[in-house]
Amino acid sequence: MGVEIERVKETETWNRLVERSPQTCLFHRDEALSIQADHTGADVHRLVGYVGEEPIGVFPLFELSRGPVRLLFSPPPELRVTYLGPALLNGGGLKQRKRERRQHEFIEGCFEWAKSAFNPRYGHLRIHSCYEDIRPFLWNDCEVTPSYTYLVDLTQGTDDLLMSFSRDARSNIRDAAEASYTIEEGGRTAIYDIVEQVDRRYARQGISYHVTPAFVTELANSLPEGAVRPYTLRIDGEFIGGLIALDDGETVYRWQGGVRSDTSTDVPVNDLLDWHVMTEAIDRDRSAYDLVGADNPRINRYKAKFNPELVPFYNVEHGSTVTTTLARAYQWVRRLA
Template identity: 45%
Template sequence: MSVRVEEVGDGTEWNELLAGSRGGSPFHRYEFLETCARHGDATVHPYVGYKGEEPIGLFPVLEARKGPFTAAFSPPPDLKVPYLGPAPLNAGKLKRGKRERRNRRFVEAVLDRVDREFGPRFVNVRTSPDYDDERPFVWAGYDATPRYTYVLDLTENVEDLRMALNSGVRKSVRERADGFEIAEADLGDVERIIEGAARRHAEKGADYNVTPSFVTDLHDALPDGMVRAHVCRHDGEFCGGEVSLEYDGTVYGWQSYGDLSRSVPVYDLMYWHIFRAAKERGCTAYDLLGANNPDLCRYKAKFSPELRKYQALNRATLDMKAAAKVYKRLR
């Protein structure tokens, strides 16, 4: 039986289906997709695949037009969304062969519909670490590049988590720091965190298109507790913070900033507090969102996280390289 693909325009229906997927994330939430589309000047297509009447997968795709070029993204570009892509449904009890056939037919059906409906000149998909079979994309002519992230297991007891830290971080959290405070952030603090992250990227000559209004809109759109923020102060002065996302027991360390000129180890103390606070809320994992930059990896590895893989998948028409260059100039 062939796979039927439909767009679901009802956010409640989409989120209810998402709750049944092992590959879902906060980035798959309907409200998150709508907010990304609005801030990224794109159109979201929330595709659902059906075999008969049974839903077998979710695959949100965002359509973006720049001049004469049309592109398809999952996740959207420029908004620091690390992964999206397919989220299989009702596959847990299937045998290997049937699960693979279903995954292939679902992915092919969505990609065929994308090509028929808006014919993108290039397509970029980044899967989540929980999506473990990207071969249908490769068989469809996509280039696959492995990407990595770090995930910390929060089910360990606090003492085991502390002992797994790098010795320098252990020393920081053992000695702590006089006058250093961490608390839940309000929206004003969130704005300062995002502005600090923007300055840090500018210092490195890197693009940063996350805005305070984008984060505020996400906070307002998503359910309570899904967007969380912590602010750090030293002797009463703002010195950093983090905006995280929380979904199905996993915390995603999304955007952060720390004042490195301070006499206290802002990042060490901030992350240790956030790990423990997440554990106390009953969370089981913390995704550090990225293990692809050598400099950042040296720091993130100090927490002894697990290395996990996902895939960046790209496909285009023959003029992809030229189109990509023009797109970068126009965006």
């Protein structure tokens, strides 16, 4: 029996399938997909693969237009969404041959559905490392390029975790006088302060930044409680720095923020923020802290002092040489920072 592809519109049906897959993230949820579509002017197609009545995979696709050219994305560009793409379910008990055939038919079927529905000239996917078998994309004439992120193991407990850090990180965390600063989890105001600080920092560096406080606030209001966690560090009540973490119940993601402060201070702002996020995540029994990106040598020098594991994820492109070159030249594809 082959794989049939259907477009699902019911929120409860989609989220139930997302929750059953070990390969999904917060951005796969129905409410997050709708918010991403609204903020990029895209149409979202929630595709599900079935073998008979058994669901075997989900694949959210975003349809965008640039002039006369139709484009396919997952996740959509410019929102700095960490990972999206396809996710499989109900494959744990299958033998390897059947698992491979099912996955190949699912990916191929989704691409055929997209071709029939809107015939994209170019496609770009960013897929988490937990989606281990990327061969079906190669078999469908896609170009697959690895990128990297860092994962900090939180299962070792706070004492062992701190001892695994570099000497300067340990000193920054231990020696900071707690009375000189406060770190709190905030709400809408914290989101605004953090996003605006990142925007100013990137503007000075000539980096495009299209994440808005409204986008992040809508995610915070729509996703399950505690999924979006904005942390701010203040000195004498003044906002100095912050970061927005995402929590999917297993992994916490260092999503936005954590940039150099606008205010000159001797307080190691980002070391303290990251440590606070990690210790709170440990208290919630989370297993990993994703530092979200490890492809920038300058930023890597900071992230690597937390002794993380280097983990790949995958950028998948599909299109002619001409359309792929145009997509890159016109920055239709925004890289993960």
